């Protein structure tokens with residue numbers, strides 16, 4: 001018997017992948033999504049979603065892409081995985097994602113193709129929206145000027161293209177490389193970590209989707225998870241999944257706060273069990289281990305530049321939103337874009353790498 005059987009779970013409830021099947025529409029995510037949807041609906045030009053490490057930015061970006069009806073939007077999600085990316089390269093990728101099959105190598109010609117395509121989309125009453133994840137990696141003045149150029153393209157009543165940058169708060173410093181661009185930020189929202197209620201509901205939501213609606217974590221255990229994780233979803237996942245495994249080893253049907261203490265001490269950087277550890281120190285230790293991981297992963301031979309286009313997915317069941325929170329308007333059905341399997345495989349492997357690295 002493994003721990004999934006022991007806890008009557010059909011699958012791993014706290015996987016590290018930003019799988020939107022497990023999306024939980026927390027009050028924090030919901031507020032962010034409502035604002036971002038408004039920004040793209042009204043074609044505001046440039047919107048920013050910033051948040052600390054592991055707060056759920058990528059999850060939100062994927063969920064947002066999924067929420068943009070295809071009849072209304074020509075949309076794409078690009079993930080920047082290297083800061084060495086050039087402005088020309090990015091421009092070309094954007095052109096391809098917006099449906100220009102053969103983008104020109106010549107910059108002027110490429111810009112004219114883009115302008116033509118954006119106008120065409122405008123005539124078709126479609127909104128061109130490009131979501132950019134890990135946008136803090138866009139770091140050059142040249143890059144910022146390119147975005148500004150695209151944002152200057154306007155129809156009489158609206159911008160022709162809208163970007164949403166998802167990333168760490170340092171995006172804001174990078175934007176200042178081109179202060180006119182910084183001034184064009186029409187909407188900025190900071191994704192906060194979960195409050196206690198959200199952490200509790202999130203843990204239960206994930207366990208429920210994985211097949212068990214019983215009380216596996218005692219209320220004091222959830223309190224500890226919240227305190228140690230500081231409400232950051234990635235930390236919640238790590239602590240909870242380790243707790244399930246430890247709980248299984250000691251055959252605890254209900255996981256209590258002692259198990260959480262033990263797991264959290266084990267997750268310290270040294271890996272040694274500490275006698276007593278202040279919550280904040282442990283949280284930092286967990287954070288620290290991510291930083292080390294991401295440094296290691298960028299040392300591996302990585303493609304110079306890479307992008308993904310997120311394929312839309314239909315969640316098998318509508319996400320359970322907390323009652324007090326209003327879910328943004330979603331279309332009844334979102335058609336999946338046809339996509340070659342090999343592309344999808346590549347996307348999956350990039351996403352895996354991203355997730356492991358960060």
Ligand SMILES: Nc1ncnc2c1ncn2[C@@H]1O[C@H](COP(=O)(O)OP(=O)(O)OP(=O)(O)O)[C@@H](O)[C@H]1O
Nearest residue numbers: 016018023024053054055056057058059233234358
């Ligand atoms: N609203 C949510 N619903 C379900 N799972 C979530 C949610 N938010 C975050 N998670 C989970 O938390 C983990 C971290 O999320 P994600 O990768 O989206 O964070 P991030 O802010 O993009 O992190 P990074 O700063 O490293 O890029 C993932 O396992 C993801 O599945």
Ligand SMILES: [Mg+2]
Nearest residue numbers: 057058059134
């Ligand atoms: Mg991310």
